Amino acid sequence: MISCEKAAKICNKLQYKEASFFEKISLKFHLLICKTCPQFSKKNSEFTSLCEKAHLQSLTEEEKIKMKQELENVNE
Amino acid sequence: MENQQELMHQLKPNTWVDNYADYLFNYAVARVSDSEIAKDLVQETFFAGLKSAKNYKGDAAERTWLIAILKRKVIDHYRKINSNKGKAEVRMSYSSSIDSDGDWLEEQVADPFSKLENSDLENEELGLAIQECISKLPKKQALVFKMKTIQGISTEDICNELGINSSNLWVIIHRARTALMGCLNTNWF
Numbered sequence: 001m002i003s004c005e006k007a008a009k010i011c012n013k014l015q016y017k018e019a020s021f022f023e024k025i026s027l028k029f030h031l032l033i034c035k036t037c038p039q040f041s042k043k044n045s046e047f048t049s050l051c052e053k054a055h056l057q058s059l060t061e062e063e064k065i066k067m068k069q070e071l072e073n074v075n076e
Numbered sequence: 077m078e079n080q081q082e083l084m085h086q087l088k089p090n091t092w093v094d095n096y097a098d099y100l101f102n103y104a105v106a107r108v109s110d111s112e113i114a115k116d117l118v119q120e121t122f123f124a125g126l127k128s129a130k131n132y133k134g135d136a137a138e139r140t141w142l143i144a145i146l147k148r149k150v151i152d153h154y155r156k157i158n159s160n161k162g163k164a165e166v167r168m169s170y171s172s173s174i175d176s177d178g179d180w181l182e183e184q185v186a187d188p189f190s191k192l193e194n195s196d197l198e199n200e201e202l203g204l205a206i207q208e209c210i211s212k213l214p215k216k217q218a219l220v221f222k223m224k225t226i227q228g229i230s231t232e233d234i235c236n237e238l239g240i241n242s243s244n245l246w247v248i249i250h251r252a253r254t255a256l257m258g259c260l261n262t263n264w265f
Contacts, residue, residue: 009246012253016224018231047257050264051225054203057105058098058226061219063115068093071122 002026004037011041015048085134087141092122094215096139098222099207100146106200107150117153121146202264209259213252220245221252 002010007030013019014027031038059067097118104114124145132141210218220238223229224245231242240248 008250012246012250015253016231043257044253047253047260050202050260051206053199054206055199056203056206056226057102057111057114058207058222059101059115059118060227064093064097067097067119067122068090070119071089071093071126074123074126 001033002030004030004034007031007034007037008040011037011044015044085137085141087125087129087132087138089122089126089129092125092138092142095211096142099139099204099211100142102200102203102207103143103146104150106203108153113153117146117149120149124149205260205264206256209256212259213255217248217252217255220248221256224249 007027010019010023010027013023019027027041031041100118100121101111101114104117105111108114108117121142125142128145136144210221213221220234223234223237224231229237231245234240235242235245
């Protein structure tokens, strides 16, 4: 039986499709027995689908550094 | 008098990129749907913000003020690409589908049952809400979460780039996700 902490970690890995087969099984088993983790697991998956739905975009760190430099050039 | 001045918002241009670049970028991408153009618009917004910083009265929050500038930039962008007179004409043609029977006008009316428009708007709001929550995270959590979730970089690459091990990474991801879920909780779950 895995701990809740371990279960949470696997659950997070699952959101990025990085949980192994064995991890998935131990998570399923844990969720059957545990009272609190299923709630976290459900919410975590919901959050993943919200992130997908939102089509999040972000600039890369390099792009941001470039932006900062250009701003500084103008500021001088 | 001094107290009053402290209450007013102040511009901190050297924190703009870190604090607002992603938020503005999401706003722009939703409107011009081209990430290169969106990036340029954000940069131009920062330039314009610097230039007119002396006109900032401090009655709006920094981000609101920058969004207002970005809105103008988006409008200017569309003006520019539509500057030829011909392009500005509205063209309408009778829908060519074969099974279109009935009144032309009736067919042009927006479909009230179409969920597409509303859900686009809602998704944009959702995106901005998530970005706002991300900007409240500690810097490292925000960075790791964005690299993993938005840019989809592999665990291994992130670990190499930031010099952390994979357990560290999952702890950071866990904290970030928990905080974000809490932040979104009231409105979106």
